Amino acid sequence: MLDLKPGSKAVLGFSGGVDSVVLSQFLLDRYNIRPYLLHVNYGLREESDEDARWCQWYAQEYRFEIQVLNADPSQRSGENVQNWARKVRYAWFQERAEALGAEYIFTAHHMDDRRETFLMNALRGSGLIGITGMNSALITRPLAHLDKGAILDYAKERELPWREDASNKSLKYTRNKFRNLLAPILDEVEPRWMGGLKKTVENLERDRDLLLGFMTQWKSEWTTTSGKEVMVKMGPWVKSEVGQNLLYKLAQQTDSGFNFEEVGHVLRGDVGQMTRGKNHLLIKDREFFFLVPAYEKDTRVYSIDSFEALDQLPFQLHLEKTSTSACIFDAHHEYLSEAAVQFPWTVRLWRPGDTFRPLGMNGSKKISDFLNNLRLPRHRKEQTYVVLKNETIIWVLGHRIAESARVGEGDNFAYLATLKIT
The missing domain is CATH 3.40.50.620 (HUPs)
Structure with a gap:
């Protein structure tokens, strides 16, 4: 019974x-x-x-x-x-x-x-x-x-x-x-x-x-949760129907709107292949599958004319003025020169054809090539914002400032940038 x-x-x-x-x-x-x-x-x-x-x-x-x-x-x-x-x-x-x-x-x-x-x-x-x-x-x-x-x-x-x-x-x-x-x-x-x-x-x-029971037990070894993202590391299971079933069930636990056949298309598809549930996306990257909240492309252009105006951005950006003698110049801290933090700024998503001169480079580089070189997954790449000053990109947010925004040797002060994207 x-x-x-x-x-x-x-x-x-x-x-x-x-x-x-x-x-x-x-x-x-x-x-x-x-x-x-x-x-x-x-x-x-x-x-x-x-x-x-x-x-x-x-x-x-x-x-x-x-x-x-x-x-x-x-x-x-x-x-x-x-x-x-x-x-x-x-x-x-x-x-x-x-x-x-x-x-x-x-x-x-x-x-x-x-x-x-x-x-x-x-x-x-x-x-x-x-x-x-x-x-x-x-x-x-x-x-x-x-x-x-x-x-x-x-x-x-x-x-x-x-x-x-x-x-x-x-x-x-x-x-x-x-x-x-x-x-x-x-x-x-x-x-x-x-x-x-x-x-x-x-x-x-x-x-x-x-x-499937064994695969479920092993899931903890190749599944990582970071904030609202779930990352599933690829392995030999990717080529099996059992793997498709397990990936589907994992997606269903987060969002019941996923379709079994479409999950299979993502599993067997190229890098960047994506399918949508009700409120989430399943995306194939080079080494991981990403299960992330669905998003719509932000078409707005934000005009920033003061520190207070930073609050209108769809993420948290804090700029703190500090003495250059207290600056820790390493990969974990982002500093901009005083001259760079002279408003107005324009903040928007990057667009095809955008270029900038990355910190430490002599020539300019396309933003698309820069992000590809970072091997960013599709959803992070698509949601990357840039800061423009006088119609020139001075900062690819979360990744690199431009050479023009760097703190010079003769500068007494700089701005420590703290970025938090929820």
Whole structure:
């Protein structure tokens, strides 16, 4: 028996087919859970509207609450229909679960679905995660270990109504080809194949969960938190599906808006590849993955005409006048000359084409090249501000002052700069 809390709030992906009908009744009978039904009308078949109306009838007849989402197929932009439909429904299920305060998101996948997934993914060359499938920690599948026959028996014994989906017999979809063409051949070749494959799937799922458990324990060795940033050090795990699963789960702990496939694109992508959750970004750098709060590009230009005006900046900048005899000239202290701290200043994000003469150099350098040489991750590079005086950059904030802002040998005073970006 599943370890479900009786009487819990839950949502159930509801198609109106026998699987979701049986699950709605099973949850109510066994756990006193009356799930909120969620039906997606994809608008892809002539029967779609009738399916939605039937689901609403069922909900009213059996006293369930229901909500129907009318999806727009024109929004899929050439994407595979089934992939698009999957993204739509799971994003909506998660959104509604959060809005309703649901503890569970239920779907009615069963053992026949798992066997089909195993065969399809095995032939595509998937790894351990892909071949076992259905591993989302956000989704609970109470029927996962039941065969279709047992589900049909349950429905018939209780005289439950359900709606047949004619598209299940269509050979347009790969899954239906496995179900309607390959399965009968396997029945003839090896009548016990379904039981054997069930054991194989369950064994591999145990191996998968064990490996993920070990990876979770090792996480502390290659994950570092600094302020609001999480840095994940790259390693051999990057090339594995297990690694993708773990990176996805780590991202989900911070922000539930990340998509599993998009996390995979970042994992396998080039340096700078990025995906967005609800409030965070996952960015691939040279040696780390960064999980950082999402940001919008600051297009403002700040005019600084006094020390008090520094307070308008989106970060903390403090300038303290000090005797040059007390200055500690090293990599940990930034000093500007008195002449450099003669307002007005202009402060803004750096722009393509910006140049400056870095402290200690004879010639000028493009800001883009300077930041690339520092090997800054994308989000830090994009959020680098510069200070201009008389339309000349005198300071790349947080990194280097310009030669023109340096403290000279004859200077008696200088300004110690303290920068804090939250």
